Amino acid sequence: xxxxxxxxxxxxxxxxxxxxxxxxxxxxxxxxxxxxxxxxxxxxxxxxxxxxxxxxxxxxxxxxxxxxxxxxxxxxxxxxxxxxxxxxxxxxxxxxxxxxxxxxxxxxxxxxxxxxxxxxxxxxxxxxxxxxxxxxxxxxxxxxxxxxxxxxxxxxxxxxxxxxxxxxxxxxxxxxxxxxxxxxxxxxxxxxxxxxxxxxxxxxxxxxxxxxxxxxxxxxxxxxxxxxxxxxxxxxxxxxxxxxxxxxxxxxxxxxxxxxxxxxxxxxxxxxxxxxxxxxxxxxxxxxxxxxxxxxxxxxxxxxxxxxxxxxxxxxxxxxxxxxxxxxxxxxxxxxxxxxxxxxxxxxxxxxxxxxxxxxxxxxxxxxxxxxxxxxxxxxxxxxxxxxxxxxxxxx
Amino acid sequence: xxxxxxxxxxxxxxxxxxxxxxxxxxxxxxxxxxxxxxxxxxxxxxxxxxxxxxxxxxxxxxxxxxxxxxxxxxxxxxxxxxxxxxxxxxxxxxxxxxxxxxxxxxxxxxxxxxxxxxxxxxxxxxxxxxxxxxxxxxxxxxxxxxxxxxxxxxxxxxxxxxxxxxxxxxxxxxxxxxxxxxxxxxxxxxxxxxxxxxxxxxxxxxxxxxxxxxxxxxxxxxxxxxxxxxxxxxxxxxxxxxxxxxxxxxxxxxxxxxxxxxxxxxxxxxxxxxxxxxxxxxxxxxxxxxxxxxxxxxxxxxxxxxxxxxxxxxxxxxxxxxxxxxxxxxxxxxxxxxxxxxxxxxxxxxxxxxxxxxxxxxxxxxxxxxxxxxxxxxxxxxxxxxxxxxxxxxxxxxxxxxxxxxxxxxxxxxxxxxxxxxxxxxxxxxxxxxxxxxxxxxxxxxxxxxxxxxxxxxxxxxxxxxxxxxxxxxxxxxxxxxxxxxxxxxxxxxxxxxxxxxxxxxxxxxxxxxxxxxxxxxxxxxxxxxxxxxxxxxxxxxxx
Ligand code: HEM
Numbered sequence: 011x012x013x014x015x016x017x018x019x020x021x022x023x024x025x026x027x028x029x030x031x032x033x034x035x036x037x038x039x040x041x042x043x044x045x046x047x048x049x050x051x052x053x054x055x056x057x058x059x060x061x062x063x064x065x066x067x068x069x070x071x072x073x074x075x076x077x078x079x080x081x082x083x084x085x086x087x088x089x090x091x092x093x094x095x096x097x098x099x100x101x102x103x104x105x106x107x108x109x110x111x112x113x114x115x116x117x118x119x120x121x122x123x124x125x126x127x128x129x130x131x132x133x134x135x136x137x138x139x140x141x142x143x144x145x146x147x148x149x150x151x152x153x154x155x156x157x158x159x160x161x162x163x164x165x166x167x168x169x170x171x172x173x174x175x176x177x178x179x180x181x182x183x184x185x186x187x188x189x190x191x192x193x194x195x196x197x198x199x200x201x202x203x204x205x206x207x208x209x210x211x212x213x214x215x216x217x218x219x220x221x222x223x224x225x226x227x228x229x230x231x232x233x234x235x236x237x238x239x240x241x242x243x244x245x246x247x248x249x250x251x252x253x254x255x256x257x258x259x260x261x262x263x264x265x266x267x268x269x270x271x272x273x274x275x276x277x278x279x280x281x282x283x284x285x286x287x288x289x290x291x292x293x294x295x296x297x298x299x300x301x302x303x304x305x306x307x308x309x310x311x312x313x314x315x316x317x318x319x320x321x322x323x324x325x326x327x328x329x330x331x332x333x334x335x336x337x338x339x340x341x342x343x344x345x346x347x348x349x350x351x352x353x354x355x356x357x358x359x360x361x362x363x364x365x366x367x368x369x370x371x372x373x374x375x376x377x378x379x380x381x382x383x384x385x386x387x388x389x390x391x392x393x394x395x396x397x398x399x400x401x402x403x404x405x406x
Numbered sequence: 407x408x409x410x411x412x413x414x415x416x417x418x419x420x421x422x423x424x425x426x427x428x429x430x431x432x433x434x435x436x437x438x439x440x441x442x443x444x445x446x447x448x449x450x451x452x453x454x455x456x457x458x459x460x461x462x463x464x465x466x467x468x469x470x471x472x473x474x475x476x477x478x479x480x481x482x483x484x485x486x487x488x489x490x491x492x493x494x495x496x497x498x499x500x501x502x503x504x505x506x507x508x509x510x511x512x513x514x515x516x517x518x519x520x521x522x523x524x525x526x527x528x529x530x531x532x533x534x535x536x537x538x539x540x541x542x543x544x545x546x547x548x549x550x551x552x553x554x555x556x557x558x559x560x561x562x563x564x565x566x567x568x569x570x571x572x573x574x575x576x577x578x579x580x581x582x583x584x585x586x587x588x589x590x591x592x593x594x595x596x597x598x599x600x601x602x603x604x605x606x607x608x609x610x611x612x613x614x615x616x617x618x619x620x621x622x623x624x625x626x627x628x629x630x631x632x633x634x635x636x637x638x639x640x641x642x643x644x645x646x647x648x649x650x651x652x653x654x655x656x657x658x659x660x661x662x663x664x665x666x667x668x669x670x671x672x673x674x675x676x677x678x679x680x681x682x683x684x685x686x687x688x689x690x691x692x693x694x695x696x697x698x699x700x701x702x703x704x705x706x707x708x709x710x711x712x713x714x715x716x717x718x719x720x721x722x723x724x725x726x727x728x729x730x731x732x733x734x735x736x737x738x739x740x741x742x743x744x745x746x747x748x749x750x751x752x753x754x755x756x757x758x759x760x761x762x763x764x765x766x767x768x769x770x771x772x773x774x775x776x777x778x779x780x781x782x783x784x785x786x787x788x789x790x791x792x793x794x795x796x797x798x799x800x801x802x803x804x805x806x807x808x809x810x811x812x813x814x815x816x817x818x819x820x821x822x823x824x825x826x827x828x829x830x831x832x833x834x835x836x837x838x839x840x841x842x843x844x845x846x847x848x849x850x851x852x853x854x855x856x857x858x859x860x861x862x863x864x865x866x867x868x869x870x871x872x873x874x875x876x877x878x879x880x881x882x883x884x885x886x887x888x889x890x891x892x893x894x895x896x897x898x899x900x901x902x903x904x905x906x907x908x909x910x911x912x913x914x915x916x917x918x919x920x921x922x923x924x925x926x927x928x929x930x931x932x933x934x935x936x937x938x939x940x941x942x943x944x945x946x947x948x949x950x
Binding site (some may be wrong): 131132340354 | 448692696704889923
């Protein structure tokens with residue numbers, strides 16, 4: 011059992027490293043200005059490494075499946091890891107349709123960020139509670155994840171489009187928003203960085219607090235900037251919290267999650283500041299010259315195609331399979347649980363997108379912004395709904 | 407109707423933008439699709455005449471036009487999206503947690519979320535998804551879907567059916583992909599046709615004018631998926647307004663047999679056993695997780711026997727016949743005759759029987775003189791002991807609590823049973839009074855000769871079972887399947903057309919697709935390889 015789990019986690023690490031390596035090869039394709047054949051060579055190596063990485067991650071998936079006895083999509087770590095794997099899959103599919111290497115330079119780092127984020131959740135194999143013991147769960151979760159991942163590729167390409175085309179000669183609302191999007195990605199990196207650092211040092215601070223008339227304790231792995239609402243610090247010799255979480259943050263461990271969020275934003279800000287200092291210009295402006303070879307038309311079409319491919323998959327998994335499972339589990343196929351509602355919001359959003367695409371003015375930049383918006387909704391559903399809005403689906 | 411005759415001889419409907427046969431822009435109608443302002447033609451509906459773009463006078467026209475506008479449709483979708491999201495800011499009424507301050511929304515929202523909660527409550531957002539305005543939004547989307555689809559489907563269908571391979575020169579040159587070539591030989595042309603056929607285009611050749619087309623059926627995808635959506639909406643209306651949907655809940659005790667609610671007394675269920683399993687602490691696989699999380703439930707299950715009443719007359723004494731034996735557990739409902747029983751809850755804190763012994767108060771060994779067993783489902787009023795002693799139940803509180811010093815029962819379920827006993831010593835009519843409950847034994851006068859002591863008890867579980875019968879499910883499913891077929895049809899196949907027309911010794915090549923421009927370009931590249939035909943130019947380069 012243990013050896014199997016060891017193989018599993020090793021393979022995940024191998025996949026992670028290979029994706030990282032592949033990113034550099036794809037990076038080489040945009041750096042090299044002169045030689046077209048060199049470019050395609052680096053691209054071929056890049057995609058080959060990506061596929062090997064994907065296979066390694068598949069081995070992770072299967073061995074963990076065997077070791078735990080259930081499909082590994084049943085807690086936050088497993089689900090988010092699988093989501094990262096799906097993004098790689100989505101990238102591979104679109105790479106083979108469009109052969110665009112620059113996709114890899116953006117898609118793989120985002121998959122890496124997602125996998126790193128996943129590994130911050132508890133990683134041990136957990137038993138399945140009765141409500142998750144249904145093969146519909148696996149069908150539903152995996153399909154949703156793949157659908158969302160393909161939709162995320164549309165964000166990746168939309169982002170490339172925006173970095174490529176937005177006028178960086180002067181500061182404007184658009185350049186600011188673009189920086190905000192790039193900064194948001196840094197928050198995830200910040201989260202992973204800070205978690206690793208304090209994990210290594212073994213930091214721990216405990217709080218006692220009352221929620222719904224029950225006294226609970228919660229363990230912070232990061233120094234407490236914010237304590238749970240009316241929480242009392244019971245560990246000695248650690249940093250005193252600066253303030254209390256507001257009273258409406260009352261979910262289990264809400265204070266700790268809020269604290270982690272604050273840290274992530276801080277570290278993200280620090281990273282952003284550092285980058286700005288080094289680059290001496292907006293991040294968007296720094297990347298833009300590298301992208302001048304790519305054609306906006308093609309980017310626009312790839313972003314749209316990703317949605318065209320991802321939308322049916324998402325609908326099948328997120329709405330139809332979800333309903334079938336809900337019917338089997340709860341006797342009602344739709345219950346307006348926050349997670350369900352946000353799947354519906356995602357569905358409506360992309361439906362609106364597809365209808366807007368019918369008219370001419372919505373191609374190009376507007377489309378790209380919408381793709382960013384769609385990704386924001388997916389991330390909200392993945393992270394915030396689980397952590398903030400309480401519901402049936404709360405894994406973590 | 408003002409039919410419009412094109413120079414190619416085709417007679418078009420009023421409001422046509424591009425001639426149905428040859429595609430020549432029809433003068434005076436170009437503003438309809440915005441072609442007057444752009445170089446490229448708007449090909450969305452092949453320039454066919456749509457009712458909404460043609461008639462604008464009567465009130466019916468106006469309503470029609472309103473609902474067939476995609477802009478309106480998008481607005482409706484976006485409004486529904488925003489409304490849906492707002493419903494998740496705070497929990498909906500049915501999701502108010504069981505351990506909340508109060509499950510009364512009037513109290514819950516304000517006390518939990520303060521002023522925002524109060525506003526949320528007063529706006530009615532606590533039950534947003536069944537509010538009249540939310541339903542209205544959904545209904546408007548439905549109407550819009552129907553009208554919009556009819557408005558476009560018929561003309562688009564006709565335009566694609568009537569199209570000729572020979573196209574007007576302006577039509578071709580104003581396509582997004584276009585090129586002109588000189589000196590193209592007959593053989594080269596044949597080669598191109600052959601290649602296109604090999605790429606599974608159906609090729610029409612009208613006097614040397616060529617139309618190669620593939621994937622036309624994908625154009626019907628949106629209409630198919632809209633039909634699927636409409637079926638889903640119809641199913642939703644049926645579910646709300648007709649008795650096709652039954653949703654009941656029952657609590658059923660172990661060993662008990664009761665009528666299943668919602669079945670008109672036709673079916674009965676007996677709870678044989680309720681099973682609750684947890685994961686073994688020593689389970690190697692999950693050792694670590696269980697250490698962290700504590701006890702983890704593994705299974706909730708109720709073993710049931712279903713009976714059917716064989717009497718046809720209502721009111722008659724039921725004659726039950728066993729129909730099915732099985733179990734319902736989470737994720738695995740038990741189904742019979744269109745009904746489904748779901749394991750939805752349980753309680754394990756009910757007593758089914760209690761035994762007491764009687765002993766003399768001053769006996770230090772508390773030796774039993776006799777004992778009684780009370781079946782809490784049907785307690786007798788009097789129990790006689792062998793030695794002539796009688797125990798009478800004067801009062802019984804199944805779910806005892808003290809209300810300002812007064813003993814009362816919270817419910818009729820034996821969760822915390824307590825009794826006021828009268829003990830009649832042998833040959834006496836003068837009872838001793840004692841109050842006995844769980845960890846309580848009160849002698850009112852302090853002079854009692856006999857005392858009752860709790861000896862033993864049995865507890866039993868109560869299963870919460872949801873009873874569902876939903877005849878609308880097949881309709882929802884059908885709608886879902888049709889929707890999926892429609893989207894896949896529209897998204898995974900693409901309508902591509904390539905025109906090759908000779909004009910004044912030149913060869914004009916143009917192409918259009920509704921989605922996959924990259925794909926059609928690749929197709930053309932393949933087809934014209936090794937010929938004199940020039941590759942098409944993409945005339946729509948986006949700025950950047
Ligand atoms: C939530 C509701 C809706 C969903 C899920 C939906 C879904 C879709 C999808 C997937 C397409 C295909 C898009 C493409 O191929 O690019 C489509 C096309 C279309 N939809 Fe909807 N739709 C909805 C509501 C509406 C409404 C309310 C209208 C009316 C204004 C509408 C009008 C259209 C039109 C005109 C098309 C294009 C048809 C064509 O290209 O031939 N849709 N719809």
